[in-house]
Amino acid sequence: MKNKLNILLCASLVWLAGCTPSFYHLRPASGDIAWIDGREVTRVEQNGVVLVASYEFEDPHHLVLDVEIKNRTSAPLLVDPNDFTYFPFEEKSDTLLKKTNSPYAATYRATDPEQKIEQATLEIKRQKQRLVAASIFNGVMLVATIASDIHSSNRNDRSWKQQANNRYNHAQAYNFIIQKQIADVQLQKIRTDQLQHERANWQDMALRKTTLPVGESVRGLLFLPKDTRASYLWLNYEAPADSTNLRVKFFQEKIKPEH
Template structure:
């Protein structure tokens, strides 16, 4: 039997407590945690690394962070052999496992590739060209409208059409305001695109020829497969094909 609350202030307190409890429970969210499946790992600057090597390469990798759609890893690759090796991220791929690493062997035909930095840079450069072209066209048209407004305003002022001249000059002033706003929007968009280009040019691992003893490092960006319980990252380079397994766990925060 439910208790009867006769005091009005007590009832209000109970209602507030219920609302607070509901609010706290509704504010929880699930966060994806990505960790190496291997037990032999080490930590550096708060990141958990795992390492593998063969006669040609040594790779050290960690899960760096994630976005809404991608998983971002950081990897350092060292040429431990005697011959040059071409490191081509476009050849790197991963396989999602929806049950376990041992039972999902049939899924090896469904390999997925990471985001190719050269393709992404091509898209960004195309977007920059489109933005520049659109900006020039828009500003040229606006400059024409401004000039026409000024000319018409001057003509109407000389011929005594004061009201129309005022409207013409006001329209020309509005065009200038719009040109300034469009210029600011253009500069903001260009800043975003330039920052994106700098990221893909300098932070992401790109195609590199590694000579004996050399090391290259950078970010690797994989599309996120939220339903996968494990992901296996493959690094085919020459006759080397090192693999790293990571576990994906959703935790309520």
């Protein structure tokens, strides 16, 4: 029996090791590339607009770049994450098609932080509304349980055992309602705290729409929707005021954890 348990344990460990998820990494492959503080950074410039970019991290839905825009033109520059797009390519330099079996080439626009902030704010309000609705429902159940308890307690045609069972069942019902209310409040608090944290990250860390004065720069995180099919991608930044179009190539590497 002990040998069987050991074999089962070893098999489970092997299975878990095999299921360890891979992760993705972007490596710059064009522009002026240099290592700075342990990271590969690329720099491109056109018409006085400078783009500096490096890979930051991966989340469940995005590959995230740390980008900086410098305005060395003679006029203010509107910087907007919506002006960043990328095209994914296969290893053989073939353009990837859209995932919905469309004949058109896939293209992705950077996630809009303002939209994410608005979504988080609305969801926080919905969480409060759900708690109010749950509390009302719990109150209705409590009133109904009290009414049933009073009605049952006033009946004299029941045996002692029936009365004891009745008291026990109602006590269980009261306990269930109390525990449900506590769980509803705790769940709402956990979810609200999570949403507030997510909103704060989008507000404080993401590259947001900014009018950049002459000679100044802005820096933030750029969230690119993930396409795990790609071998490399071309990131495009188009300044809306002129014909500036900055392009940076990134290799997308799939990294498997070492066992």
